[in-house]
Amino acid sequence: MNQNKQNTAEGTREQEQATAFFRAVELVLRPICRMLVRRGFTIHNVVELIKRAFLAAAADVIKEQGFPVTEKRLSIYTSLSLAEVARLRGDLAASVDLSETKLAKITRLFTAWHLDPRFTIQFVDTPRALAVTEREGLPSFQGLVQEFASGLDYEQLLEELCRMGAVSIQQETGLVHLNVRVYIPEPFDRTDSERFGKMLSAYAVTMDVNSRKKAPGLGRFDRTVSADFAISVEDEAAFHLLVREDGQKMLEKFDAWLAARPRVAENGRRPGAVIFFYVDTDVQPNTGASAVDDAGRVNELDRTNTTRGSSSDDDANVIDTLTFQIRGK
Numbered sequence: 001m002n003q004n005k006q007n008t009a010e011g012t013r014e015q016e017q018a019t020a021f022f023r024a025v026e027l028v029l030r031p032i033c034r035m036l037v038r039r040g041f042t043i044h045n046v047v048e049l050i051k052r053a054f055l056a057a058a059a060d061v062i063k064e065q066g067f068p069v070t071e072k073r074l075s076i077y078t079s080l081s082l083a084e085v086a087r088l089r090g091d092l093a094a095s096v097d098l099s100e101t102k103l104a105k106i107t108r109l110f111t112a113w114h115l116d117p118r119f120t121i122q123f124v125d126t127p128r129a130l131a132v133t134e135r136e137g138l139p140s141f142q143g144l145v146q147e148f149a150s151g152l153d154y155e156q157l158l159e160e161l162c163r164m165g166a167v168s169i170q171q172e173t174g175l176v177h178l179n180v181r182v183y184i185p186e187p188f189d190r191t192d193s194e195r196f197g198k199m200l201s202a203y204a205v206t207m208d209v210n211s212r213k214k215a216p217g218l219g220r221f222d223r224t225v226s227a228d229f230a231i232s233v234e235d236e237a238a239f240h241l242l243v244r245e246d247g248q249k250m251l252e253k254f255d256a257w258l259a260a261r262p263r264v265a266e267n268g269r270r271p272g273a274v275i276f277f278y279v280d281t282d283v284q285p286n287t288g289a290s291a292v293d294d295a296g297r298v299n300e301l302d303r304t305n306t307t308r309g310s311s312s313d314d315d316a317n318v319i320d321t322l323t324f325q326i327r328g329k
Contacts, residue, residue: 028204032200033046051080051084051088052088052091052092054078055074055078055080055085055088055089055092056092058074058077058078059074061077062074062077071085071086071089074089101191101194101198102152102191102194103183103191103194103195103198105148105149105150105151105152106149106152106157106183106191107182107183108148108149109144109145109148109149109183110178110180110181110182110183111255111259112144112147112148113127113128113144113178114127114178114181115255115256115259118139119139119144127177127178129170129173129175129176129177130144130175130176131174131175131176132158132169132174132175132176141154141158141176142154145157158176164184165179165180166178166179166180166183166184167179181248181252199274202272202274203274206220206222207222210222226278226280227239236279240277243275243277244277247275247277250275251273251275254273258271
């Protein structure tokens with residue numbers, strides 16, 4: 001009788017855990033689905049994506065367990081038919097792109113422009129203004145691209161960065177000036193999508209690793225701080241500004257540390273860190289007022305920045321999500 005009660009209790013606990021985890025996954029997917037709906041995707045597109053991702057994940061788990069990855073085993077793990085597994089595996093193989101992303105190349109280029117002595121002004125660590133092409137032995141934007149973002153057309157990249165305001169060309173001298181610390185791609189272009197997937201995947205992997213850690217302190221660093229009560233619009237704006245300014249400084253410190261490490265071939269692991277600001281809208285009254293508007297760039301924070309007059313406060317110079325990683329040549 002006691003054994004039956006114990007089994008029932010364990011079954012109830014497992015059911016509660018499964019329900020809580022599914023709810024957590026739903027919370028993750030909802031903002032992603034909003035973006036998909038806005039972009040015109042349908043449920044049929046999303047289901048196909050989930051099937052492919054689920055199949056790839058099942059293959060990862062099978063490898064972890066030391067079994068060979070076969071279509072029959074994939075079918076058992078995913079409950080997909082053998083025919084569906086075969087079709088999806090073919091789609092996955094056709095879509096694999098092992099080339100370095102444009103985002104990684106431009107991020108490495110910006111880091112070099114800020115940290116490499118050849119492209120910075122000595123003693124002040126300020127990015128040097130560059131000639132567009134080789135000229136009288138001066139460091140050039142063309143040379144920077146060839147060394148740190150090989151495969152990209154320097155003229156097209158210069159045009160794109162000028163359009164975004166990331167760089168500017170001084171009319172009198174013709175030199176290229178870097179205006180920002182990090183590269184933020186235009187929304188929904190290919191590079192922005194690469195960054196979106198990389199950031200969500202990175203945090204999900206960290207959560208996966210920590211869910212399997214054997215003891216406290218043996219997982220990956222994952223900490224948050226948040227208000228467990230609603231605060232005023234003005235305090236929200238002030239907190240956002242604090243996160244942006246201090247987070248920017250901290251990540252620049254991390255980036256400089258990583259950039260100074262020697263490149264090795266035998267490891268193949270590239271660690272990174274991410275800092276981002278978020279708002280839990282469930283704790284706020286639905287007044288329509290927000291210090292950090294989810295869709296607009298002109299908000300209380302921007303007006304505060306303008307008042308302060310600091311160049312580091314401009315949205316062109318600071319970003320809401322900051323990420324720096326080891327870049328291998």
